[in-house]
Amino acid sequence: MLQRVIYSLATAILLLAPSLGDAAQKHALLVGVSNYSALNEQLQLKGPSNDVVLMRNVLQQFGFAERDVRVLADGVEGAGSPTREAILGELKRLASTVEEGDFVYLHFSGHGSQQPTKPSKQPPEPDGLDEIFLPADVGKWDGGKGEVMNAVIDSEFGNFTTAMRRRGAFVWAVFDSCHSGSMTRGAAVDDVRYRQVLPQNLGISDSEMQHAQAGAIRTRGAPSAKGGTLVEETLKSKAGGFVAFYAAQSTETTPEEPQPVDQPVRKPYGIFTYTLAQTLATNPNLSYRQAGQQILNRYAARNRFSPTPLFEGSSLDAPVFGSGAGEFKPQWKTRKKGQEWEIPAGALHQLSDGAIFAILPSPAGEEKDIVGYAKAVNTQLLQTGITPVEYANKRAIPASDIPKDAYARLVNSKLALDLNIALPSGGNTPGHAKVERVLDKLAKGKVEGVKINWVKSGLAADIRLTVQDEKIWLLPSSGVIVKSGPHKTHSIDLTADEEKLADTLQTSFQKIAKVINLLRLSSQMASNPIAGNLELKLLHQKAGSRNITEVHAGAIPSFKAGDKLTLALKNNHPRPVDVTVLFVDSEYGVSLMHPSYPGDANRIEAAGKNDTLVEVELNADTLGQESMIMIAVEAEPQALMADFSFLTQTSLDRTRGAGLGGEADDGVHELFQQAGFGGTITQRGASKQTTGAIGKTAIRVFGWRTVK
Secondary structure, three states: OHHHHHHHHHHHHHHHOOOOOOOOOEEEEEEEOOOOOOOOHHHOOOOHHHHHHHHHHHHHHOOOOHHHEEEEEOOOOOOEOOOHHHHHHHHHHHHHHOOOOOEEEEEEEOOEEEEEOOOOOOOOOOOOEEEEEOOOOOOOEEOOOOEEOOOEEHHHHHHHHHHHHHOOOEEEEEEEOOOOOOOOOOOOOOOOEEOOOOHHHHOOOHHHHHHHHHHHHHHHOOOOOOOOOOOOOOOOOOOOOEEEEEOOOOOOOOEEEEEOOOOOOOEEEEHHHHHHHHHHHHOOOOEHHHHHHHHHHHHHHOOOOOOOOEEEOOOOOOEOOOOOOOOOOOEEEOEEEOOEEEEOOOHHHOOOOOOEEEEEOOOOOOHHHOOEEEEEEOOOOOOEEEEEEOEOOEOOOOHHHOOOOOEEEEEEOOOOOOEEEEOOOOOOOOOHHHHHHHHHHHHHOOOOOOOEEEEOOOOOOOEEEEEEOOEEEEEOOOOOOOOOOOOOOEEEEOOOOHHHHHHHHHHHHHHHHHHHHHHHHHHHOOOOHHHHOEEEEEEEEOOOOOOEEEEOOOOOOEEEOOOEEEEEEEEOOOOOEEEEEEEEOOOOOEEEEEOOOOOOOOEEOOOOOOOEEEEEEOOOOOOEEEEEEEEEEEOOOOOOOOOOHHHOEOOOOOEEOOOOOOOOOOOHHHHHHHHHHOEEEOOOOOEEEOOOOHHHEEEEEEEEEEEO
16 A cells, blocks of 8 residues: 555656756755664654655656665665765765766755754854764764764755855755754554754753853854754855755654555654645646645645745745746735634735735645735735635625635736935925915826825935925935935926926936836736846946856946946746846836837847847936846737836936926826836837736846946
8 A cells, every 4th residue: 555655656756747847957965864773762762764755756856867866875775874974975975076067966865953053163153053864873972073973064064065066066864863852742543753952962962061051152143943954155156056955943843654644554753744745646737836835745745844945045936856947926825813814924925915826725726726816904024814705707706705824926016117206394484385385286286197195204205305505406215405416316406487397306206116017016026927037237348348248146236437237137037028128227217229210120030049239328418326236127019019118208407497397298197007007008108908917027226326
């Protein structure tokens, strides 16, 4: 019976498993330690050898060649002995042989523990303790040497995984062990063992542990909670990705028990390893983050709420067993509070009241699995209430129909596309009364295409108004004012009559709102299949120089007037994309960079081999914070090209006089519908909505500061 169950599990993986591709070499090291000669009978394990056999079957179904899966485990035919020397030898071999694009899977099942860290260790441990994995030949604590003999220390794992990543390999490390923690059990459970050895079992006294922790507090402050064993270093851009799964938090123990629980014939497995294998069998087309969510769901389905596995790493949104970038799907597990439902996310996650969520029975659910929709209510910093709503031609389901353990996946964030303006403080400044009358008129009326939230002076705002020197100044949110020089703050003379002053202010607000809200939208569309498949580089060439360097993300760089910037774009997406590139100057002017003229061809074919180059030469006409905005929309079959050239607008003047008012720009509201959701534009700039999927639109922003 058990063999049939395992066979079914492996067969499901084989049928569903995606190909990793022939180019990448796949490596695996599986370590399972069940028997410890230095430990007593109560601390011997039964499941690790079964774990590695199960995972070996899983890996082979995912395309790992048998020769590239190394097994170190006791009680497994053909496997090597899981000693310290053998484990480090295999890690060293991988660290010296993997190549760029390779994939490395590391799995460790067995006991873990802790020991006092050595004072000379760099970087120091924040809690004064090393996490250790116990190989088969682990010994006892040697106080003279300050170590558990033959234990493998967390930093040793970290050094080897970092070396693999520096060579360009993607590393996924799984630890079905624990390193500290305790559990009070009110009832005995047959055939359950816990993968944790207390330091005292290894001969480390309580006083030595307390001394190590006290030393950490004295020298480095209060100890922090360490969730895992590996420290991920920040490496160069060509370094491979990294993901680590841990079976338990640092304060918990992780069990092994006979599986599958609903079958009469069972074998001991680590619960975490077995659940991971189940997850991959059920739906292998997951990101690592989604796989973690599935594991937690399966624990809850078994009424198991401890231990709590930990999932970390810079590549959690990459596809499982693949090193490419994945699609980030912002979603949260629903929870019932009384008769209401909520999710553990809020304003900090850029949510606001009215945001729409698809309700799914699992984190890996697809569109066909949507139960219904809900909207956000009472959004707070870290939590948001949700209530069913009619949306996308689906009726509003009763709240009682929301499945237990359902997930709420963000569909529409309802990003506030408006402008917050702080009114000038009161006073007897010349012209202040005139400004008050004009602003009161604007507040009672409607600024065409812009929703303005007027707030009191001093409150958070996008623009702060102040009246000085017979001018009204449009200050940034920081409130800083520059009255002269090339970086002078925007201001409007108060010599015009009130009607023209109102027109000038309205035009200024509209232009500022366009740029601010376009930048807000970019944060909503920076991570999706389109963004992940566009290869973008910003190149810089100094004036008078032939050298070209790539501008890397990080601090805002400074460039000089006369320098040339080039955006190099390659479409690796499986479908064509329509690309618009805009240049935003420091005066809120927006210029079209690509296509060259409105209506020109801007479609980039799928899987293109050549870069599309967009160049801009900086000049001294505008100095200060500037940017280049790339908008890409997945091309719709049999549809006109999506062209956002209608977003262009002239710059604001540093000081606007009486005769510079003019009429308000048209279509600002429509502008942000198009910028947010993608559309097709005719030669005359009139727009026609063609898609309602934010997932088919990507916006990337490259910013810098232009100086003289």
